Amino acid sequence: MASSSSQAAARPFHLTQSxxxxxxxxxxxxxxxLFVVVILPLVAVFSQAFGKGVGAFVAAIAxxxxxxxIKLTLLTAALxxxxxxxxxxxxxxxxxxxxxxxxxxxxxxxxxxxxxxxxISGLVFVLxxxxxxxxxxxxxxxxxxVLFSTPGIVLATAFVTFPFVAREVLPxxxxxxxxxxxxxxxLGAGGWRIFLRVTLPKIKWGVLYGVILCNxxxxxxxxxxxxxxxxxxxxTNTMPLQVEILYNEYDFVGAFAVASLLVFLAVLTLIGxxxxxxxxGRPAVGAKP
Amino acid sequence: xxxxxxxxSEGRAxxxxxxxxxxxxxxxxxxxxxxxxxxVSLVVILPLSALAVKSAGLSFAExxxxxxxxxxxxxxxxxxxxxxxxxxxxAVAGVLLAWVLVRYRFPGRAIVDALIDLxxxxxxxxxxxxLTAIYAKNGIVGGFLEAHGxxxxxxxxxxxxxMVFVGLPFAVRTVQPVLxxxxxxxxxxxxxxxxxxxxxxxxxxxxxxxxxxxxxxxxAFARAVGEYGSVVFISGNLPLETEIVPLLxxxxxxxxxYAHATSLAMVMLAGSFLTLLAVNFLxxxxxxxxx
Numbered sequence: 001m002a003s004s005s006s007q008a009a010a011r012p013f014h015l016t017q018s019x020x021x022x023x024x025x026x027x028x029x030x031x032x033x034l035f036v037v038v039i040l041p042l043v044a045v046f047s048q049a050f051g052k053g054v055g056a057f058v059a060a061i062a063x064x065x066x067x068x069x070i071k072l073t074l075l076t077a078a079l080x081x082x083x084x085x086x087x088x089x090x091x092x093x094x095x096x097x098x099x100x101x102x103x104x105x106x107x108x109x110x111x112x113x114x115x116x117x118x119x120i121s122g123l124v125f126v127l128x129x130x131x132x133x134x135x136x137x138x139x140x141x142x143x144x145x146v147l148f149s150t151p152g153i154v155l156a157t158a159f160v161t162f163p164f165v166a167r168e169v170l171p172x173x174x175x176x177x178x179x180x181x182x183x184x185x186x187l188g189a190g191g192w193r194i195f196l197r198v199t200l201p202k203i204k205w206g207v208l209y210g211v212i213l214c215n216x217x218x219x220x221x222x223x224x225x226x227x228x229x230x231x232x233x234x235x236t237n238t239m240p241l242q243v244e245i246l247y248n249e250y251d252f253v254g255a256f257a258v259a260s261l262l263v264f265l266a267v268l269t270l271i272g273x274x275x276x277x278x279x280x281g282r283p284a285v286g287a288k289p
Numbered sequence: 290x291x292x293x294x295x296x297x298s299e300g301r302a303x304x305x306x307x308x309x310x311x312x313x314x315x316x317x318x319x320x321x322x323x324x325x326x327x328x329v330s331l332v333v334i335l336p337l338s339a340l341a342v343k344s345a346g347l348s349f350a351e352x353x354x355x356x357x358x359x360x361x362x363x364x365x366x367x368x369x370x371x372x373x374x375x376x377x378x379x380a381v382a383g384v385l386l387a388w389v390l391v392r393y394r395f396p397g398r399a400i401v402d403a404l405i406d407l408x409x410x411x412x413x414x415x416x417x418x419x420l421t422a423i424y425a426k427n428g429i430v431g432g433f434l435e436a437h438g439x440x441x442x443x444x445x446x447x448x449x450x451x452m453v454f455v456g457l458p459f460a461v462r463t464v465q466p467v468l469x470x471x472x473x474x475x476x477x478x479x480x481x482x483x484x485x486x487x488x489x490x491x492x493x494x495x496x497x498x499x500x501x502x503x504x505x506x507x508x509a510f511a512r513a514v515g516e517y518g519s520v521v522f523i524s525g526n527l528p529l530e531t532e533i534v535p536l537l538x539x540x541x542x543x544x545x546x547y548a549h550a551t552s553l554a555m556v557m558l559a560g561s562f563l564t565l566l567a568v569n570f571l572x573x574x575x576x577x578x579x580x
Contacts, residue, residue: 018486022486023392023393026385026388026389026393027389027393027395029385030382030385030386030388030389030390030401031389031401033382033385033386034386034401034404034405036430037450037453037454037457038404038405038407038408038454038457039404040423040429040430041416041419041420041422041423041454042407042419044419044422044423044428044429045415045418045419045422048422086324087324087325087328090320090321090324090325090328091321091325091328091329093317093321094317094318094321094322094325097313097315097317097318098312098313098315098318098321098322099312099313100310100312100318100322106325106326106329109329109333109334110329110333112333112337113332113333115511115515115561115562115564116337116515116558116561117514117515117516117517117534117535117554117557117561118413118515118516118517118518118535119515119517119535119536119538119539119554120340120515120535120538120554120557120558123340123538123542123550123551123554124336124337124339124340125336126542126547127336127339127340127343127547127551128335128336128339130547132545132547133339134339155332158332159332159333159336162332162333178313178315181315182314182315185314185315185316190316191315191316191317191320194315194316195317213409213410216409216410219412220410220411220412220413220414220415221412222412222413222414222517222518223413223517223518223535226517226518226539227539227542239412240412240413240414240415240518241414243412243414243415243418244414244418244522247418247522252422255418256418256422259414259415259418259419262411262412262414262415263411263415265410265412266407266410266411266412266415267410269410270403270404270406270407270410271403273403273406273410274399274403
């Protein structure tokens with residue numbers, strides 16, 4: 001009697017809720033999958049890096065070749081991220097604020113690096129700057145080295161991370177509309193002033209979001225950089241390449257010590273991403289290119 | 290530069306040339322157009338055109354011989370077939386994870402939500418060595434599975450596992466927002482009319498999820514096909530067995546067979562291009578169905 005009356009009182013909403021055991025089953029399955037595929041690898045990196053104690057970890061990080069790889073990775077990101085940020089802002093302004101023929105084609109070209117395999121991204125620079133490449137003879141005549149040295153690594157990284165900032169800024173700029181900029185224009189503001197005082201404050205979190213993602217990829221890129229770097233120890237190895245070399249030499253503490261630094265970077269990236277998402281008040285929809 | 294500008298203005302077929310062309314009231318058109326096109330030309334168009342020209346350097350017979358060798362065919366089968374399996378696993382796991390994250394509240398949900406993006410933030414080489422360390426014979430999970438006769442590392446299963454890892458965020462993040470926007474009233478109505486939970490899911494929820502799921506599937510597939518860093522460590526790289534196309538390209542490059550590498554790259558690009566077309570088509574359909 002009591003149970004039937006409480007059933008009658010139940011709002012239909014309850015009908016769309018799963019029984020407790022069903023929700024527990026789904027949560028368990030989802031977390032189990034995530035644990036096996038994503039969390040265990042993270043744990044493995046740290047357990048291997050610190051497997052022989054903190055001393056071995058510190059010694060592995062302080063090895064000269066590892067230090068050189070950290071420096072090269074930081075240098076590459078320091079060059080690539082600002083370039084792609086300026087490009088992203090310019091491309092977003094152009095593609096959102098103006099109508100012109102060929103806009104869709106330009107947008108596709110900006111997006112193209114997303115859909116190219118990293119190895120192919122490296123390959124195109126070998127075809128341009130290699131000994132038999134388009135600019136090969138010219139570079140050799142002037143004793144310039146692009147491939148197997150820092151410029152090649154920077155170029156390949158720039159290619160791979162090219163769309164990141166543009167892709168994040170574009171939809172936000174689109175959503176913010178033109179009316180404030182047009183108002184500023186009628187009040188006599190110039191182009192730079194409109195951009196710096198009106199537009200940039202509106203889109204700054206979107207820019208930061210793109211910069212965070214761009215930086216993570218720039219520091220972590222493996223395939224493209226591996227093709228153009230030539231793996232010269234202490235000179236052209238970025239951190240991900242250093243991980244590969246040490247791993248292939250069975251120096252697991254060394255490999256996973258460098259890897260743990262990159263995991264740390266990834267975690268910082270995720271935290272930064274979450275903070276920016278919260279600022280923007282939007283749900284996490286970062287993965288959509 | 291002028292050449293590229295003219296190329297782009299011809300880009301949209303059927304657009305009549307307008308006299309007295311006016312892009313809009315705001316300033317900065319010429320500056321951003323010039324800078325953007327200069328960057329796109331240098332960073333994207335120039336390198337990719339090198340690819341097209343280099344592979345055109347081979348005769349068709351040679352080109353065909355390179356791209357249809359048994360080793361190449363085996364690598365396509367693994368890259369495209371493995372990516373297909375991985376994208377399918379991701380689609381199922383994507384719906385499950387998105388469902389759990391949107392519909393249920395449990396401790397640590399925010400952390401789980403953030404962890405979904407880890408494969409995007411984690412350098413692929415790190416993912417590769419970490420997965421290998423766990424799933425190799427002497428690893429935590431690998432040892433257990435090996436005792437039950439299942440080898441993961443250095444087999445096709447390992448390749449697919451790495452592909453699942455890199456594709457996961459795409460599947461979850463395309464389904465999640467759609468699930469969030471789903472109107473609960475329709476489900477309530479179905480329940481009131483006597484539909485079971487399973488029927489409600491099959492007839493009400495799944496049809497709405499299918500377009501984003503298909504897009505997520507395609508994105509995860511595209512990512513997995515081109516993936517290199519996380520796969521090379523766990524695959525063992527045996528020709529004809531566990532060799533993916535990107536690895537075969539690297540292999541040709543190391544032997545300075547640039548034309549061969551380029552031909553294989555063209556096959557991959559064609560595959561990726563077709564996938565991209567499919568994604569755009571599905572997203573256009575999604576946009577229309579939402580009005």
